Amino acid sequence: MTSLTTPTPSTMSSGTPSASPPVPPTSSGETASVAAARARTAGLEAEIARDPGRFRVLTGDRPTGALHLGHLLGTLDNRVRLQRAGVEVVLVVADYQVITDRDDAGDLPGTVREVVLDYLAAGIDPDRSTVFTHSAVPALNQLLLPFLSLVTVAELERNPTVKAEAADAARRQGRGMSGLLFTYPVHQAADILFCHGNLVPVGQDQLPHLEATRTVARRFNQRFAAARPYFPEPEALLTSAPVVLGNDGAKMSKSRGNALELRATDDDTAAFVRLAKTDSQRHITFEPEARPEVANLLTLGAHFAGTTPGLLAEQVGAAGAGRLKQVVTEALVEGLRPLRARRRELAADGPAVVADVLARGNARANAVADRTLADVRALLGTVYA
Known part of the structure; x- marks a missing residue:
């Protein structure tokens, strides 16, 4: 069972990571920070392969709905890979973050249950990895207070993800940005640093959030632990997963209603693929830039059929979009069958399974x-007895 013993600063400060899918090559328009993260990821993967026990990964999800195919390919498969490689994986079900941009959290207990069932069905082992909820760990959230003193309002305002999420909330709900959303990068820093996480799997759009965590760790160490740095500066493990599109051609998202949930039935899967956008060209080719919807179906089908999108495109060829959708449906149904069977078995045991995992x-x-928190209070000089 995972002990989650906090590593000492000396063992966490220079961490790095198991062999994963190759990182895509640098694009010509890539920023210097993304290029550097991409190069560093290759080294981290080699270090994971040599010594996975040096690493603790913190990642997680907002429980705004059951998880879908985009989550599986984008994050879940990678988490399971790291767990099996011997990396310690810590998963936060970020229930407090549900209310960053909405007034109604919905059936939060039910949604949390569905997310945890998805984790378990995908291969997360609660004896090897830690699954917890934000609201159940008061000391983690209390770290937000001293951490907020380490960043400026201007730095938070510049965070591109905060700006994008605030604009989205205003567009969808006509509301201003909440204080919780505004401080989200610092709350995420508390998520990562409370357990001395030193490795965070991210997409390139999440790099600014991780840089905010590194800033908090660095400034805390400079101000309060200069002689012996206390927090590690976590490194980005840049993921190579494709962006999965929904059946409307936009990025798959719970909020857009365009997603295929992991818990869906075979009939639901067939309906999802049947409605998926393609284009007017009959001959099927794998051209992600020119034909993104077709490329998305080829990517999904190839992933579950154990082939490549290019080879799958050659297999379908002039048979057209109808044949492509038939092939992709069969691949998804068969590829997801074991996960869905495990999920049904777990769900049949009732709420006790999830309750035990979370407890x-x-x-x-x-x-x-x-x-x-006790260490932080001591370093701050706020221990009075």
């Missing part, structure tokens, strides 16, 4: 968060 994970996370 154990919350206990582990609380033990570490309490120690970290």
